[in-house]
Amino acid sequence: MRKVFVIGLDCAEPTLVFDQWRAHLPNLSRLMAGGTYGELTSTIPAITVPAWASMLSSRDPGQLGCYGFRNRADYTYENMTIATARMIKVDRVWDILSRLGKRVIVAAVPQTYPVRPVNGYMISCFLTPSTQSQYTYPAELKGEIEALIPGEYMVDVPQFRTDNKEHLLQQIYEMADQQHQVVKYLLSTKPWDFFMHVDMGVDRIHHGFWKFFDPRHPLYEPGNPYENAIRDYYIYLDGQIGEWLQWLDDDTVVLVVSDHGAKPMMGGIAFNEWLKQEGYLHLEYQPEGIVPLEKCEVDWDRTLAWGSGGYYARLFLNVKGREPNGIIDPADYERVRDELRDKIAAITDPQGVNLGSVAFKPEEIYQEVNGIAPDLIVYFGNLSWRSVGSLGLNRIHTFENDTGPDDANHAQEGLYILFDPKAHGQGPGPRRHVTDIAPTILELMGVPIPSGMQGQPFGP
Ligand SMILES: [Zn+2]
Incomplete structure (x- = not known):
């Protein structure tokens, strides 16, 4: 029976791994040459939460009822909840495998805090509040990690949006080193049939260092000291992956996956400012300085819509009978929503060139819409x-x-590499979807795919 080893690289960008830096990445190149690889389309929104949960459950964000890191808890204007593992009510592959007696190891996979029992071992993710929390299953594993790691175990880089680049870089490497120790320790001491680990450092280094290497970025300066920072980190990880691969036998299939890709950020659209200028959002008085919407006095009796920031935008309508001070008649809901969708599509860059922005209606992109979805999910300029x-x-x-x-x-397309030591791969393969990963893992392990999974399994 085959085992599966999944290497998750949060935010890993296919053009960098498959093309630009391929010659510098001997281990990933070897998996690509002997396996099948291609783009892996992310969820909408293309963001860590919910993309990993979607990948491992094969359900879309609407079915999961999880539309980002923060979700509306109710229809008030302020109550938001942080998406934890508690939000995921459906099985992920390790739940299914555990019930069938397969041994699993799940390490640092997003949305696994708080940990739940599995048939094996679990270390929770970057959303773990602190190492004071119980971040392992079983609880004793925490002591093993603390004995292994000098200093404090890092669940994430503490502050990746910083101008202190030298410190950030050092933290990213320290986290990678710690996780490398943990993965090697688990590989050498614990039995398993399914093993998955996710590195968050790729995401952190992309957000922190992209302008230093990509000539497309508006702030790129040739010859700067961090020109090779991201490339060197990929090379470093490739070396670690090479060590992990030495532990695997010929019955183990390797999957490398990312939850979304990355691209240069050309700028930001001040979404609430725009809604205000277009007459949809009204304030009691002008804020002094730059102030988050939550700290502004919104005149809800005159406000039709408000939005939230992030790599994508969420738009909420103030609907009569739904929001506390709702003013949009439910009969006008679709008309207002379509009007906003058209206006968003017409937003231009500072030079007046159309950005090609798209606003998605949840019910048009998800099979179900659970929980409280945004009324529109917006991508500015793709x-x-x-x-x-x-x-x-x-x-x-x-x-x-x-x-x-x-x-x-974030970019909509992440990547996958599927390598089966006993099968010839196709090399470059078709584009797949994140929801294809869970059924692929189950099929490789000879486990029936439960009905309700949205994706399709694929082979080497
Ligand atoms: Zn991510």
């Missing part, structure tokens, strides 16, 4: 522009990020 939620900029386009320096946005 994710080349982010959404800025703050008010007080007095203009639509901004080149400063209100949550700290950030050079990259």
Whole structure:
């Protein structure tokens, strides 16, 4: 029976691995040459939460009822909940495998905090509040990790939106080193049939260092000292992956996956500022300086819509009978939503060139819409522009990020590499979808695919 070893690289960008830096990545290149690889389409929104949960459950964000890191808890204007593992009510592959007696190891996979029992071992993810929390299953594993790691085990890089690049780089490497120790320790001491680990450092280094290497970025300066920072980190990880691969036998299939890709961030659209200028959002008084919407006095009795910032935008309508001070008659809901969708599609860059922004209606892109979805999910300029939620900029386009320096946005296409030591791969393969990964893992392991999974399994 085959085993599966999944290497998750959060945010790994296919053009960098498959083309630009392939010659520098001997281990990933070997998996590509002997296996099948291609683009892996992310969820909408193309963001860590919910993309990994979607990948491992084969359900779309609407079915999961999880539309980002923060979700509306109810129809009030302020109550938001952080998406934890508790939000995921459906099985992920390790739940299914555990019930069938397969031994699993799940390490640092997003949305696994708080940990739940599995038939094996689990270490929770970057959303773990602190190492004071119980971040392992079983609880004793935490002691083993603490004995292994000198200093404190890092669940994430503490602050990746910083101008202190030297410190950030050092933290990213320290986290990678720690996780490398943990993976090697698990490989050498624990039995398993399914093993998955996710590295968050790729995402952190993309957001922190993208402008230093990509000539397309507006702030790129040739010859800067961090020109090779991201490339060197990929090379470093490739070396670690090479060590892990030495532990695997010929019955183990290797999958390398990313939850989304990355691209240069060309700027930000001040979404609430735009809604205000277009007459959809009204404030009691103008804020002084640049202020998040939550800290502004919104005149809800006159406000039709508000939005939130992030790599994508979420738009919420103020609907009569739904929101506390709702003013849009339910009979006008679709008309207002379509009007906003058209206006969003017409937004231009500072030179007046159309950005090609798209606003998605949840019910048009998901099989079900559970929980409280945004009324529109917006990609500005195919994710080349982010959404800025703050008010007080007095203009639509901004080149400063209100949550700290950030050079990259997410791209819709991540990557996959599937390598089976006993089968010849196709080399470059077709584009797959993140929801195809869970059924692929189950099929490789000879486990029936439960009905309700959205994706299709694929082979080497
Ligand atoms: Zn991610």
